[in-house]
Amino acid sequence: MQSTDLLLGPPPLDLLSTASLFLDFDGTLVELINRPDQVRADADLRNLLLRLSDALPDRVAIVSGRSIEQLDLMLGEAAHHLALAGSHGAEFRVEGEAAEVAIPLALPQITAAMDAFAATRPGVLVERKTLGAGLHYRAAPEHEADALALARALAREHGLYLQPGKMMAEVRADGDKGRAVVRLVQGAAMAGTTPLVFGDDVTDEAGFGAAAHLGGAGVLVGDPRETQATYALPDVAAVRRWLAQAVERLS
Numbered sequence: 001m002q003s004t005d006l007l008l009g010p011p012p013l014d015l016l017s018t019a020s021l022f023l024d025f026d027g028t029l030v031e032l033i034n035r036p037d038q039v040r041a042d043a044d045l046r047n048l049l050l051r052l053s054d055a056l057p058d059r060v061a062i063v064s065g066r067s068i069e070q071l072d073l074m075l076g077e078a079a080h081h082l083a084l085a086g087s088h089g090a091e092f093r094v095e096g097e098a099a100e101v102a103i104p105l106a107l108p109q110i111t112a113a114m115d116a117f118a119a120t121r122p123g124v125l126v127e128r129k130t131l132g133a134g135l136h137y138r139a140a141p142e143h144e145a146d147a148l149a150l151a152r153a154l155a156r157e158h159g160l161y162l163q164p165g166k167m168m169a170e171v172r173a174d175g176d177k178g179r180a181v182v183r184l185v186q187g188a189a190m191a192g193t194t195p196l197v198f199g200d201d202v203t204d205e206a207g208f209g210a211a212a213h214l215g216g217a218g219v220l221v222g223d224p225r226e227t228q229a230t231y232a233l234p235d236v237a238a239v240r241r242w243l244a245q246a247v248e249r250l251s
């Protein structure tokens with residue numbers, strides 16, 4: 001791991017020419033907001049992703065904690081031009097082919113327990129996902145400790161994963177962004193490329209580590225922290241600027 005006081009710089013623009021690109025979604029391509037259900041990719045972002053997929057055919061992937069169903073809703077048509085690894089690397093859709101997934105049997109019970117918790121705590125939201133459920137407290141941070149305790153207890157009771165996130169905690173099926181990067185980069189379309197992984201959250205660290213192991217690099221988005229990334233960009237706007245400049249060089 002790099003140390004937090006080692007300030008990382010932006011990736012060189014020419015890295016994109018030999019790269020396969022792995023992009024996290026929330027906090028990397030779109031700003032974080034209080035309501036996860038209201039996030040949508042704006043027209044600029046959709047166009048940028050289409051330009052990237054034209055310049056790097058089958059070499060651009062979204063690797064997200066969101067489910068593929070959510071990514072389809074938020075990205076619209078652009079989602080069908082990209083490889084997708086959803087649910088923190090537990091779900092895949094590549095070249096239009098979706099891999100089968102095993103939905104946790106306890107998901108209805110978990111969601112019901114979270115609903116009951118949120119019902120008495122204004123501002124707390126429950127997010128329904130294909131392979132898990134999330135408790136969000138961005139609008140009611142005073143409930144953080146109780147939300148984390150409930151998510152931890154539910155994960156333990158049902159043999160699932162506790163996934164802490166930014167102002168949320170999720171109970172979910174097994175999945176790992178590092179394994180997702182390895183799996184995608186082994187596909188024919190990405191053969192011979194080096195992975196370049198952009199992300200802001202703790203689950204992106206596995207992707208950064210996998211990228212470095214494969215001769216590529218991670219790009220941490222946001223404030224400095226302990227990280228396996230090699231490069232950093234300060235925010236969503238800087239990521240979009242970097243991608244636009246890098247793809248411009250390819251054309």
Ligand SMILES: O=P(O)(O)OC[C@H]1O[C@H](O[C@H]2O[C@H](CO)[C@@H](O)[C@H](O)[C@H]2O)[C@H](O)[C@@H](O)[C@@H]1O
Nearest residue numbers: 025026032033034036064065066138165166167
């Ligand atoms: O891997 P990602 O694509 O970054 O997804 C991680 C989680 O992102 C979402 O939560 C975050 O964004 C929300 C909307 O801006 C925000 O309200 C929340 O506080 C953030 O943690 C998403 O809702 C989760 O399902 C993803 O796992």
